[in-house]
Amino acid sequence: MPEVTASMVKDLREKTGAGMMDCKKALNECKGEMEAAVDWLRKKGLSAAAKKAGRVAAEGLVAVAAQGAKAAVVEVNAETDFVAMNEKFQKFTLETPKVALEVGTDAEKIKSAAFPGGTASVQDTLTNLIATVGENMTIRRAAVLEVGQGVVATYVHNCLAPNLGKIGVLVGIESEADPAKLQELGKQLAMHIAAARPEALSIADVDTKNLERERNVLAEQARASGKPEAIIEKMVEGRLRKYYEEVVLLEQIYVCDGESRVAQVVEKASKDLGKPVKITGFVRFQLGEGIEKAQCDFASEVAQMAK
Secondary structure, three states, rough: OOOOOHHHHHHHHHHHOHHHHHHHHHHHHHHHHHHHHHHHHHHOOOOOOOOOOOOOOOEEEEEEEOOOEEEEEEEEEEEOOOHOOOHHHHHHHHHHHHHHHHHHHOOOHHHHHHHOOOOOOOOHHHHHHHHHHOOOOOEEEEEEEEOOOOEEEEEEEEEOOOOOOOEEEEEEOOOOOOOOHHHHHHHHHHHHHHHHHEEEEEHHHHHHHHHHHHHHHHHHHHHHOOHHHHHHHHHHHHHHHHHHHHHHHHOOOOOOOOEEEHHHHHHHHHHEEEEEEEEEEEEEOOOOOOOOOOOOOOOOOOOOOHO
């Protein structure tokens, strides 16, 4: 029989929400077989979160937290939008980026850290919340931005409460200028990022694979015109400038005035504030982006339940 380790007990607790001693007993009874131990706990009525862990969690909330010249954004997912209105879920999500500010973005470090205001870990607090609310929930991702001197501005779109909503943005601004003025500029830039969805800060930061794919597509489109390769190359370079305007933050048209490029807005801010201003980075989290949601019409769902 394989030895039951503390790590195995921890994993089973995270999967089921059962107590540590119950998890250890289940593993011993099932000779270390994880799934058999899950079933053992379910049969005993000790598994609070069993069966929920496999369900798709694509709803939830995004929260931000700031501390000095540093800020964090975290996405916490649940199965239904209804849970986003739950006060306990909102409190958990709001507190989680504060943990990320302390321990960084590694998911395991966040889970094992103490939850603010209590003695339980973040993971234990989440496991208990899953058992209480009755839905699968996950801390999907976290990001932290920090500047040496300046501010990291935050913005949340579709707010349910301060610092809590569906889209969260961080933008780092390096400068010796007045922090209050930088925060004002940062808030406007963060609103732009929320709306314009840039993928890179500068042209040099554009993903090389994405750029090559775009170049190949544009080249094929240009060849359809029947023009010589030398002309095609110039056509592609011209169209790539349009691509940069779509995906590069500094090349985008600033949504707040509809005419200036973001790079020009930053340049003007440097002159107005009397100190150099530089955007050092940004993060944009939109709830559920990249998660494939299970699609099921209501009639099919009822029929499935009837079976």
